[in-house]
Amino acid sequence: MKLKLSAALLAASLPLSSIAFAQGTAPADVAVINACLKTAEETGGFGGACVGLVADPCIKKAEGVNDDVAKWKACAARELAIWTQKTNEALKKVEAGGFADKIKAVKDSQKTFAASRDRFCAVFDKVESGMYRGDANYCRLRETANRALSLIKLSAAVNEH
Structure with missing residues (x-):
């Protein structure tokens, strides 16, 4: 029951595009991030330093005379899927730690995280596309990655013993 509730809360906090991408992460891309996280x-x-390892080389390939903003966005979305998956995994591990106060704090903050991130990142779709390759998708990637990294640290802390 607890896991179903957590999954429902997480799904509600993530935009549909993130959930869809998270289901289709490429194993090679995940391996790159996992190797970096292990180090x-x-x-x-x-x-x-693990943030951007998939998106940045992909974006670099799409740069040039005919910069393709749609490809930049797709590159960022590709890595966003991985960090969304990492967030989901870390949330489950935090919950497995069994500390009710920490679980409540994380759940409460997750309820507003995605909406806040998406409101903030939307501004990057309204500025010069060269300022932030991948526009709002790249912003969501970075924000989600930072969230995942913090949750990974928390999950390790609450599961030490």
């Missing part, structure tokens, strides 16, 4: 964990790092 970060082994060295005590946060994992911030």
Whole structure:
């Protein structure tokens, strides 16, 4: 019951596009992020250097004389799917820790996270597309990745023993 409730809360907090992308992550892309996160964990790092490892090379390939903004957005969405998946996994691990106060705090904040992120990131669709390759999708990717990284750290902390 608890897991069903958590899944429902998470699904409600994520835009439909993120949920759809999360279901179709490419194994090779996930492996790139996972390898980076493993290195970060082994060295005590946060994992911030892992953000953009899939989207940035993809965007770089789409740059040139005929910059293709739609491709940039697709590249960002591709990595956003991975970080959305990482967020889902970390939320389950936080809940598995069994600390009611921490679970409540995370659930409460998740209720507003996606809406806040999406309102903020939408502004990048209204500025020069070269300012932030991938526009709002890249913003959502970075915001979601940072959220996932924090949840990963929290999940490790509440499951230490």
